[in-house]
Amino acid sequence: MKVSEEIFNITFQKRIPLYTTIEITYKCNLNCIHCYLPEYYKTKKTMTTEKIKNVIKQIKNLGGLYIVFTGGEPLIREDIFDLIKYAKGLNFVVLLFTNGTLIDEKVAQKLKFSGVDKVEISFYGREIVHNSITLKNDSYKKVVCAIRYLKKEGINTAIKCPIMEINYDEYVYLQEFAKNNCLETKFDFVLVPKNDGDSTPQKYMISQKKIKDFLQKIKFNHKKSLDLISNLICSAGRNIVGITADGKVYPCLQFSYKIGDLNNQTFKQIWFSKKFEQLNKQNIDNYVECKSCDLVSVCNRCPGVAYVETKNFYMCSFTAKRLAKVVQEI
Amino acid sequence: MKLKKNLAYRKIDGKIFIVDMKTSMLHSVNEIGSLIIDLLQKNYNFNEIAQKIVQEYDVNIEDVILDIKNFVSILREKKLIE
Ligand SMILES: C[S@@+](CC[C@H](N)C(=O)[O-])C[C@H]1O[C@@H](n2cnc3c(N)ncnc32)[C@H](O)[C@@H]1O
Ligand code: SF4
Ligand code: SF4
Numbered sequence: 108m109k110v111s112e113e114i115f116n117i118t119f120q121k122r123i124p125l126y127t128t129i130e131i132t133y134k135c136n137l138n139c140i141h142c143y144l145p146e147y148y149k150t151k152k153t154m155t156t157e158k159i160k161n162v163i164k165q166i167k168n169l170g171g172l173y174i175v176f177t178g179g180e181p182l183i184r185e186d187i188f189d190l191i192k193y194a195k196g197l198n199f200v201v202l203l204f205t206n207g208t209l210i211d212e213k214v215a216q217k218l219k220f221s222g223v224d225k226v227e228i229s230f231y232g233r234e235i236v237h238n239s240i241t242l243k244n245d246s247y248k249k250v251v252c253a254i255r256y257l258k259k260e261g262i263n264t265a266i267k268c269p270i271m272e273i274n275y276d277e278y279v280y281l282q283e284f285a286k287n288n289c290l291e292t293k294f295d296f297v298l299v300p301k302n303d304g305d306s307t308p309q310k311y312m313i314s315q316k317k318i319k320d321f322l323q324k325i326k327f328n329h330k331k332s333l334d335l336i337s338n339l340i341c342s343a344g345r346n347i348v349g350i351t352a353d354g355k356v357y358p359c360l361q362f363s364y365k366i367g368d369l370n371n372q373t374f375k376q377i378w379f380s381k382k383f384e385q386l387n388k389q390n391i392d393n394y395v396e397c398k399s400c401d402l403v404s405v406c407n408r409c410p411g412v413a414y415v416e417t418k419n420f421y422m423c424s425f426t427a428k429r430l431a432k433v434v435q436e437i
Numbered sequence: 438m439k440l441k442k443n444l445a446y447r448k449i450d451g452k453i454f455i456v457d458m459k460t461s462m463l464h465s466v467n468e469i470g471s472l473i474i475d476l477l478q479k480n481y482n483f484n485e486i487a488q489k490i491v492q493e494y495d496v497n498i499e500d501v502i503l504d505i506k507n508f509v510s511i512l513r514e515k516k517l518i519e
Contacts, residue, residue: 110454110463117450125449172447172454200445200456222443224458263458 114172118346122387123170124378125346128360131159131190132179133352137206137241139229141271141308143301144179153352156186158369160193162350165374167197177204177360179352182214188221195222202227204267208246210253219260226257227293230266230284232277240273254288265291269298270321271311278321296321297426299361300415309426318433327437339394339403341410344386348378358386362411364420389421396423406431438477438509441519448475455517464515469494470508477518483509 108116118125133148154162163174174194181187182205194201203218207228210218218226230250231237237247257264268274268281278294285292296313300306313321343349344358344366351357354369356377366386367377377383397403406427413424440446446455453471455464466474469490476486487501512518 110465113465114449114454114463117452121450123449167447170447170449172445172449172456195445198445198447200458224443224445 115342115346118170119342122345122378124166124348125171126173126175126342127166127171127348127350128175128177129159129162129350130177130179130352130360131181131187132184134183135178135180135206136183136208137180137243137246139206139241140273141240141269141298141311143299143308145301145303145305148302149179151353154354154369156189158354159190162369162374163190163194163197163199166348167199169375169378172200173202174199175202175204180206180209182209188217191218191221191223195224200224205229206241206246206250207253208241208243208249210249210256212256212259215253215256215260215262218257219262223262225263225265227265227267228253228257229268230254230281231268232274233280236274236277240271254290258288265293267293268295270294270296270313271298272313272317273311275313275317275321294321294325297409297412297430299409299412299426302363304415315429315433318430319437322433322437327434339391339397339408340389341408343410344383358383359411361409362414362420364411364414393421395421397421402428402431402435405434407434438518439480440474440478440512440517444517446474457515457517460516462515464517469504473505473508474512477509 114125132153133144133151176187176190181203191201191203201223202225203223204227228250231240234247237250238244254264266281266285268278270278281292296318298308298312300309343362347359349357349360351360355365356367356369357363357365366382367380391398397408407430408424408427410420412426413422414420416424416426440455443459444455444457446453448471451468451471453466453474455466472490473486476489483502483505486505487498490496490501491498509518
């Protein structure tokens with residue numbers, strides 16, 4: 108068994124929060140058309156530095172190994188370097204998700220000094236297209252500079268791009284850009300609804316035909332799995348957990364089924380709470396539709412998206428079904 | 438002698454898992470190896486580590502010292518310690 112499978116299996120079975128995503132702010136200097144964060148979240152009260160550090164410490168004690176800092180735009184918070192340094196001091200793998208526009212030479216140096224393990228930058232394509240998604244005219248130029256500064260510091264950097272109708276043709280450019288700059292690329296074409304259920308972002312999703320073309324072009328090879336359990340039961344809440352900037356704990360940031368609140372509970376209390384226990388009691392029988400669905404072996408359903416779509420995380424997710432149909436055809 | 442500074446690691450269910458983001462490698466260390474690493478991190482020398490192991494397991498101290506040396510040379514080969 109590969110070590111990655113070993114660690115995944117142990118933490119999945121023993122329910123250890125291996126991988127935590129912490130949103131540290133709702134604020135952002137961009138206004139991306141597809142963003143899942145509602146505009147009005149920006150005024151919400153967010154966790155203090157000390158609170159976040161305390162939560163990270165508790166997660167370490169429970170066996171956590173990976174921390175992702177995201178937002179909003181995490182680099183808006185001045186304590187971000189301190190938070191990264193703190194998590195590194197506790198021997199976490201630390202990743203930072205950013206739009207890149209706030210990274211100048213000095214910030215790149217501070218990131219290097221903080222010990223961050225990897226920076227993932229959202230990059231949507233050539234200048235006109237990128238700026239028409241972020242709705243900010245200098246954002247493309249800033250991202251390109253940010254990548255240069257990060258590379259100069261020797262920081263492991265990846266570019267990340269949701270493929271939408273508006274930037275469908277851009278992946279060729281991004282792949283070329285990544286190749287020339289020795290960067291890892293991550294493409295996705297699932298757009299999730301906003302955290303409050305508003306489905307506006309999903310109107311930017313590409314058509315099924317384009318998804319098929321794209322998957323064929325990148326020679327996507329879906330490993331068909333006949334194991335119903337691994338296909339249906341997601342890791343969210345088992346070895347993955349999501350914490351929002353206002354201190355709420357969710358199985359995953361994409362799964363807006365609130366489990367607890369760090370403003371009046373410890374992380375440990377939440378992790379071992381009844382609500383989490385109940386969520387983890389799920390078994391195949393809960394998935395009435397999926398159990399008898401002929402797409403189950405190719406479906407990559409997300410309970411969080413199903414929950415937003417249907418208010419029931421066991422039901423069929425229309426987003427997953429759309430994608431599964433395409434995967435089945437290729 | 439300690440694990441390299443930039444490495445991330447955690448003891449999970451009795452075993453230490455080490456992530457080397459520079460090489461994108463994930464390593465797992467068995468129970469005794471994990472104990473050795475724990476003690477190295479606390480600045481114990483080979484003799485002190487061997488004595489601790491002898492207290493916990495029914496083994497011969499000379500063999501243990503040899504095992505520790507072998508284990509450490511594997512860690513060194515994998516560039517996990519400094
Ligand atoms: C919410 S942002 C936070 C970090 C940072 N501000 C950034 O843009 O990278 C994290 C990632 O989610 C992506 N994203 C935003 N809204 C999305 C949606 N509705 N569906 C899927 N991904 C989305 C962004 O493109 C970005 O890559
Ligand atoms: S930069 Fe990130 S957080 Fe900000 S609007 Fe864009 S996707 Fe949302
Ligand atoms: S298509 Fe719908 S019913 Fe079928 S496996 Fe996916 S989520 Fe379940």
